[in-house]
Amino acid sequence: MNRLLKIEWLKLKNYRPFWILMGMYSVFSLSICFGGMAFLTWLKNQGADFNGFNPTMLPMYDFPDIWQNLAWLTSLFKIILAFIVIMSINNEINFRIIRQNVIDGFEKKDWLISKLLLNGAIAGYAVLLVFIGGMITGMIYGHPDSRTSMFVNTHFLVAFFFDVFIFLCFAMLLIVATRKGALLIIGLLMYTVAFEPFLAFFLYDFPRMADEFRQIADFLPVQSLRNLVPFPLKRYGLMEVSDVIPIKAIIIAFGWLVFNIGMTNWVLKRRDL
Amino acid sequence: MEILATEKLTKKYKRLTALNELDFSIQKGMVFGLLGPNGSGKTTTLGMLLNVIQPTSGIYRWFGKSPTPESRRQIGAILEIPCFLPYLTAVQNLKIIAEIKQCSYQAIDKTLQTVGLYERRDDPFKTYSLGMKQRLAIGAALLSDPEVLIFDEPTNGLDPKGIVEIRELIIEIAQTGKTIILASHLLDEVQKVCSDFMVLRKGEKLFQGKVEDALLNQKTIEVGSPDLAILKNALARFDGIQELTTTDDQCILKTNNEVTTTQIGQFLLEQNIPVNHLVKKEGSLEKEFLNILSEHE
Numbered sequence: 001m002n003r004l005l006k007i008e009w010l011k012l013k014n015y016r017p018f019w020i021l022m023g024m025y026s027v028f029s030l031s032i033c034f035g036g037m038a039f040l041t042w043l044k045n046q047g048a049d050f051n052g053f054n055p056t057m058l059p060m061y062d063f064p065d066i067w068q069n070l071a072w073l074t075s076l077f078k079i080i081l082a083f084i085v086i087m088s089i090n091n092e093i094n095f096r097i098i099r100q101n102v103i104d105g106f107e108k109k110d111w112l113i114s115k116l117l118l119n120g121a122i123a124g125y126a127v128l129l130v131f132i133g134g135m136i137t138g139m140i141y142g143h144p145d146s147r148t149s150m151f152v153n154t155h156f157l158v159a160f161f162f163d164v165f166i167f168l169c170f171a172m173l174l175i176v177a178t179r180k181g182a183l184l185i186i187g188l189l190m191y192t193v194a195f196e197p198f199l200a201f202f203l204y205d206f207p208r209m210a211d212e213f214r215q216i217a218d219f220l221p222v223q224s225l226r227n228l229v230p231f232p233l234k235r236y237g238l239m240e241v242s243d244v245i246p247i248k249a250i251i252i253a254f255g256w257l258v259f260n261i262g263m264t265n266w267v268l269k270r271r272d273l
Numbered sequence: 274m275e276i277l278a279t280e281k282l283t284k285k286y287k288r289l290t291a292l293n294e295l296d297f298s299i300q301k302g303m304v305f306g307l308l309g310p311n312g313s314g315k316t317t318t319l320g321m322l323l324n325v326i327q328p329t330s331g332i333y334r335w336f337g338k339s340p341t342p343e344s345r346r347q348i349g350a351i352l353e354i355p356c357f358l359p360y361l362t363a364v365q366n367l368k369i370i371a372e373i374k375q376c377s378y379q380a381i382d383k384t385l386q387t388v389g390l391y392e393r394r395d396d397p398f399k400t401y402s403l404g405m406k407q408r409l410a411i412g413a414a415l416l417s418d419p420e421v422l423i424f425d426e427p428t429n430g431l432d433p434k435g436i437v438e439i440r441e442l443i444i445e446i447a448q449t450g451k452t453i454i455l456a457s458h459l460l461d462e463v464q465k466v467c468s469d470f471m472v473l474r475k476g477e478k479l480f481q482g483k484v485e486d487a488l489l490n491q492k493t494i495e496v497g498s499p500d501l502a503i504l505k506n507a508l509a510r511f512d513g514i515q516e517l518t519t520t521d522d523q524c525i526l527k528t529n530n531e532v533t534t535t536q537i538g539q540f541l542l543e544q545n546i547p548v549n550h551l552v553k554k555e556g557s558l559e560k561e562f563l564n565i566l567s568e569h570e
Contacts, residue, residue, distance in 0.1 A: 003372060010369045014361055091358065100356035103323045104373045104413075105346035273325040 004114035005121065011097075012118075017087055025080040026129060032073045033133025036060055037141050058236055061141035064153035068232040068243060070130050070137075071160035075229060078164050079192050081122050082171035083185055089115065089172060090181030099273035108268045115172055116261065123165035127157050159228040159245050166225055166253055169260035176264050196222045224252045274301040275337060276421055276452050277322070282331035284317050284476075291317040292476040294331065299454065299469075301420075304447045306463035306470035306484070307456040308562060314476040315456040316353060319425050323350055336420075346374050349414030350423035355406040359399035363390055363409055366398060367416060376417040388412040388442065404435035411442060422446060425456045440466060464488070464558035472565050480565045488556040494534060496541070497523035497550025507544045511537065523550055 203217035227249035320326035498504040516527035
């Protein structure tokens with residue numbers, strides 16, 4: 001296990017785009033954590049008031065809600081992490097590194113496991129950033145009384161880990177299956193930030209549609225992972241927001257996990273390198 | 274000791290049979306040349322032996338056992354082109370390979386010296402010339418000090434100097450007693466390096482044997498004299514000549530192996546026949562190769 005992760009580290013640590021993308025993600029993730037209050041202050045200065053309510057009074061940073069808020073928001077940027085997975089695997093396919101690794105004594109399975117470990121490490125890093133950002137901003141901006149429930153609802157961090165990890169496995173499957181890195185990056189970006197959210201929005205909210213039909217949205221590869229950390233900000237419109245992870249979302253996400261890894265394994269096994 | 278054996282190894286693509294029921298074996302210490310025109314199945318064969326191409330049917334054994342990742346770690350191989358991450362240096366690339374082969378980093382410097390890249394060890398792979406890339410690939414194959422080395426077209430695309438360098442490197446490695454499999458369509462190369470060879474064409478094995486034996490059939494002696502008719506008559510009485518042909522100005526003899534130019538010179542001197550040309554010609558694998566191919570037309 002250690003050896004496989006070390007091999008991934010040797011492959012990536014001198015690859016500049018890896019650090020650039022990691023840096024970009026870190027900046028985005030932390031600015032979500034720290035920038036929320038700046039945004040609310042900006043709203044206030046613009047003269048916004050929510051029915052006479054000062055925007056900076058919004059308890060966004062109170063424990064324990066902060067975990068769900070930050071996890072949901074930073075999840076928007078996980079596509080950057082998927083680019084790392086796509087680019088590194090794309091290199092290994094183009095430069096025939098997978099093949100040479102097998103010749104040198106890897107099994108295809110070893111290669112797959114090393115990639116899963118990498119995905120796990122990246123997802124772990126993403127969670128760590130939210131955890132650190134949440135602890136700091138929660139202490140600064142959160143109501144002091146909320147600190148007693150600091151570690152309540154941290155299950156959203158676990159959900160966020162699987163949200164990122166399964167998404168990275170989805171990217172891994174796509175690049176292994178298509179072998180077209182540049183096209184895939186554009187395609188996945190369009191799909192993830194534009195096409196699927198629009199489709200999901202349409203399915204969930206379009207009037208006069210059968211409920212069975214609406215359910216399709218729950219099964220979409222990206223939306224299903226987003227459902228692991230349900231949209232939390234409605235609670236500030238005084239609406240009910242659940243702070244448990246829906247069982248249905250867990251089951252569907254697990255299905256995608258098995259599918260992504262299983263299909264990658266199947267494609268690798270079948271293909272001559 | 275048997276290093277490698279295949280039984281009815283076959284690879285079929287949709288319509289094309291890339292390799293058809295190949296049986297062959299390689300003994301320890303052989304330098305084995307795999308010959309054949311482009312597209313004859315050389316790389317397909319090696320790819321299957323290295324587990325990167327799935328055989329359609331048939332089996333192979335390394336070191337007398339079914340192949341495992343462990344057996345592959347005792348083989349150093351390059352298939353077609355050198356495969357490294359271009360943005361990593363020689364040392365960084367070899368570290369990855371050392372981890373996969375589970376051998377120590379200490380071998381890296383020594384290997385880089387062997388292949389003459391030590392000075393450039395910290396430059397990215399993408400800055401290397403083709404010859405240097407090829408040498409690094411050979412270095413990577415040598416890294417774990419394996420029993421067996423497989424080189425697929427190691428001099429492909431190199432300039433004449435590069436070809437000589439790689440060839441000398443392979444001869445050096447062969448002298449250490451390692452078993453080497455060398456796939457090539459350059460017959461001259463195989464003749465200079467190999468002890469045994471096999472000829473493939475369109476996925477069929479046409480021939481397997483020793484290079485020495487193949488060349489033996491090819492040895493000829495050329496004799497020239499001002500009067501060719503007298504010379505020819507005289508040589509007809511000499512024992513040990515299997516075949517005698519004449520060209521415009523000389524006789525070409527195919528002889529038993531024991532016959533030397535000295536004996537022929539002596540004999541003609543005794544017969545008082547003037548000789549102005551007496552040369553022993555070594556055979557070439559190229560001729561033998563073309564013979565083998567034409568026999569199977």
